[in-house]
Amino acid sequence: MTAPPDMSTGRLPIEQPLDLAASLHSGQAHRWTRDSDAGGDGNGPWHWGVIHGRLIKIRPNGPGELEFRASPSTAPDEMTSILESYFRLDDDIQSILQEVAGDPQVATMVDRHRGLRLLRIDPWECLISFICSANSNIPRIHSNMESMAGNLGGPLSLDGEVRYLFPTPQRLAEAGEGALRSLGLGFRAPYVAKTARIVADGHLDLESLRNMPYLGAKACLEDLPGVGPKIADCVLLHSLDKLEAFPIDVWVRRALAEWYFPGQKPPPNRVMLEWALEHFGPYAGYAELYLFHGRRLEKK
């Protein structure tokens, strides 16, 4: 006889707009997959991910509720609070949307993608995923993340599916540049290995950045190999509650140049960032989420 599975199930009432598919597959997080079949009951497919050390699958259950299954099991209300944190249901989303919708471009995109939510990702996993994003593309980033997990993280199972924990800083540091190159990281391998060593040795406490001001936390991140202004902003926005962080990648740069600097030579990124913070305000990162991740969703 097999032992009973160690798992939790539950439902989470949602009183805010939350589009699971848009939020989980918009390029913020890099470890979510979704079932190819929609289940046939009108609730949409299950989305599978690993958060807070657990393999979880989640889907809408009607308009105002999420349904989830997770393993290993949690205390009765723990998974609820994990999900509320992950989807940032503690944000005052109405106030934030009202604020950023002061810009007409943003207002249009908020209107079209109201259920798109910023995620609160684990800082370590977030940091490595965005170091891997340099001069890369989303399918490849996903592949890199799954390769690291599958080779260096521990297994988790749920409903017959097996996924893997994202490796700890110690594990990635021990693996080293060579192993990471063999996993397909290319020139990013030494960045990941060195950053892992720094974090594993306790020279940077990522969680402590959550309580620091935006610029100070950004400076700490930029000290890491493979982390410049753009990737620092990604980590700050998507994992460390710095809602004013505004990552400027090539696509954001092109669009901002076209929309807000027509017929001009666009300013260098450092100046463009200052402009964005001034123009979009304290929730600039939320503005970017709707402008650009929403735009990507429309192209697919």
Added chain:
DNA sequence: TTCTGCCCTTGGCA
């Protein structure tokens, strides 16, 4: 200070 070329490979697309 600002700007250029290079870095590993993989996907995406003629």
Added chain:
DNA sequence: ATGCCAAGGGCAG
């Protein structure tokens, strides 16, 4: 199929 090239930056010079 095959070849080309851009790809969600960072870094050194």
